[in-house]
Amino acid sequence: MAYVTPAELASKMIDAGEAKIFMSTRDTLIRAFMAGAILALAAAFAVTITVNTKEPLAGALLFPVGFCMLYLLGFDLLTGVFTLAPLALLDRRPGVTVGGVLRNWGLVFVGNFAGAMLVAVFMAITFTFGFSEEPNAIGQKIGQIGESRTVGYAAHGAAGMLTLFVRAVMCNWMVSTGVVGAMMSTSVSGKVITMWMPILVFFYMGFEHSIVNMFLFPSGLMLGGNFTWGDYFIWNEIPTVLGNLVGGLTFVGATLYVTHYKTSPARVATTTVAPAAVATRSASPVLESPVPAPRQQDECLVG
Numbered sequence: 001m002a003y004v005t006p007a008e009l010a011s012k013m014i015d016a017g018e019a020k021i022f023m024s025t026r027d028t029l030i031r032a033f034m035a036g037a038i039l040a041l042a043a044a045f046a047v048t049i050t051v052n053t054k055e056p057l058a059g060a061l062l063f064p065v066g067f068c069m070l071y072l073l074g075f076d077l078l079t080g081v082f083t084l085a086p087l088a089l090l091d092r093r094p095g096v097t098v099g100g101v102l103r104n105w106g107l108v109f110v111g112n113f114a115g116a117m118l119v120a121v122f123m124a125i126t127f128t129f130g131f132s133e134e135p136n137a138i139g140q141k142i143g144q145i146g147e148s149r150t151v152g153y154a155a156h157g158a159a160g161m162l163t164l165f166v167r168a169v170m171c172n173w174m175v176s177t178g179v180v181g182a183m184m185s186t187s188v189s190g191k192v193i194t195m196w197m198p199i200l201v202f203f204y205m206g207f208e209h210s211i212v213n214m215f216l217f218p219s220g221l222m223l224g225g226n227f228t229w230g231d232y233f234i235w236n237e238i239p240t241v242l243g244n245l246v247g248g249l250t251f252v253g254a255t256l257y258v259t260h261y262k263t264s265p266a267r268v269a270t271t272t273v274a275p276a277a278v279a280t281r282s283a284s285p286v287l288e289s290p291v292p293a294p295r296q297q298d299e300c301l302v303g
Helices: 006-021 025-053 056-062 064-072 078-090 098-128 137-148 157-184 188-204 210-222 229-261 275-283
Strands: none
Touching (some): 006 078, 006 098, 006 157, 025 056, 025 098, 025 137, 056 064, 056 188, 064 157, 064 188, 078 157, 078 229, 098 137, 098 210, 137 210, 157 188, 157 229, 210 229
16 A cells, blocks of 8 residues: 555654664765755755746745655755654664764764755856856845845844744754655655645745755855854854754654554543433432232143
């Protein structure tokens, strides 16, 4: 069958988390690098569509193409391993430690950042003809995104930081739903559909995704955005990573784990007498009627 039940899905999530923790350093870095690069290309694609059509929904509708490609190819995003790797620790799989989980997260972060940065450089070159002229309309838009989502948050102080964090939480709530949703089907079409829907929601709503931002903000700096590397890390990347961790692990990984893998005992059905019925019986006297004596059988009928 193409559909995987939630109980089977929860087991597959734990197995996937365990596999990622024990994956070799080389494979982890390569897969993370490719994931960051492909997602960055998808972000550039979506911004290009939005600028050319002047319709943000069009860009959001097509952005998930990159997400679907990278997961079908077995590459890893930080947002996904935030959700999956800790489940193997919760399930006390042999050899899984906190250090192993942190190692996986660190390697995937490095790989994602390197892949996204490479695409940021490539796209900045294409938007400026090798830095020989001013950025085109798409490059200018990317620079504006960087400004509004760094110094724009900073202008609101603590309220801006809270908003940034909550947007990051909601982002990975949706993105990790797409990650585990792909495991709900054994067909390519089923995987794509279940990934497409939550990724569309996150992108159109403007939630904060740490890997997408690894492309948007460095490229924005190269394209003349009026903010600094410090603004980027303090007022976006670091809070976004933390929010992504909370959103994916809390609202996707942990919830599926506790309700479909470590399920609570089912309630036992009990039969109770309604109080009204008891009161009625106790208030009504029982009238005893004499039991008639059995009739004597006719002797002619007795054997």
